[in-house]
Amino acid sequence: MTAGPRGVGAGVNPTAAPTVPETADVVVIGAGQAGLSAGYHLQRRGFVPAGAPPSGQHDATPTYLVLDAEDGPGGAWRHRWRSLRMSTVNGIYDLPGIEQPGVAPEAASVDVLPAYFGDYEAELGLAVVRPVRVRRVEEADGATGRPGDLLVRWASGDRSGAITARALVNATGTWSKPFWPAYPGQETVRGRQLHTADYVRAEDFAGARVAVVGGGISAVQLLEEVSHVARTFWFTRREPVWRDDFGPDEGSRAVAMVDQRVREGLPPQSVVSVTGLIRTPSLHAAAERGVLERRPMFTRIVPEGVVAADGQLLPVDVIFWNTGFRAALDHLRPLHLRAAGGGIRMDATQVAGEPRVHLVGYGPSASTVGANRAGREAVARIVRYLAAEDEPLPVPHDGTRAAARRRSRDVTAS
């Protein structure tokens, strides 16, 4: 099938239907920091865009494609609120190979980072196709692809199709999976409920009484912001851990802790959530205004507001859930990757025992620096895996070539 993937680089025309070829050696899902890092390293290793018109390369030249659900570049940065400035993000690591342009600290991350990602895709000619959402990844059978391959089913508007891949880099982030904890009475509330992912601007809360829930960085930043125009009440399950500074040792410890969790097949905690909260000058000022007086979590929601831990009714107009996100992995469900511990057992970026599937930007690599490294590591391991797969196999004595290939995979994984 012809392909010429549209969307290569930043010159994306969101009104034209994207073309997705039927096969690629490696499919990357998601074009945020993690997916672009994987794309960069695939190109460096000699992979070429799948379905691109022949350019004289040998037929065996390995191919890749990045499928991204967004209408344009930037990953989740396209959706962050305008008041999240380059000075108020935690620090964004450069994408591999091309530095971020110098920008004013006051510039909005929602402007700067999508533009940087777009220029990056264009300059490197990365094979990013969008908007294409992956719905399911399943095992190919004889009819849908070579046994042992993965079948990636996608949709784009009212079109849908499938692409087979020998290996997969999943880089779908968390933004599309906001976590809303369940509280009794939640459906009865008369006021508004929203999540961090829905936040646009503080002015939308002007004059309201707002219960802000959550103890992470976004929670305190948005609490501070909203407190300038609204009466706020801050609820967290635990006393937040405050720090005046944050050194590389704490960062490494947090990453190691999350890494250990996913190696054991437990759900990851976000790296950022285990490093504690830094007292920035604006948070110092907020503390002085009494905004950071934390209350224990409420027990119930009623039509007028929330019932506090001491049984008192606190009337509120808005409940603002800054309760984090979960890894967006529903499309991988057909592969049955979940371990008994509720997470996915990982061996660095690879799903343990499944050398075809890597998760980048997941668990210990859920930060911009982690995403960069994970992209590089996943590609290095996939290259080794594909090379081992392409070696002549011993004659299978108890089954098909696919069974022999599976055995060889098990050996690679162990």
Ligand code: FAD
């Ligand atoms: P994303 O940027 O979310 O990209 C995922 C991509 O996958 C998106 O384009 C999405 O549309 C696409 N996708 C999802 N599902 C599918 C599908 N089924 N099919 C096709 N495409 C799909 N980290 C830092 O290091 N420094 C910071 O300052 C910082 N600030 C942050 C501020 C906020 C408010 C938040 C929420 C997070 C912050 N982080 C920060 C964490 C950081 O954003 C991430 O670790 C990193 O940017 C995520 O990159 P990613 O590529 O994993 O995901």
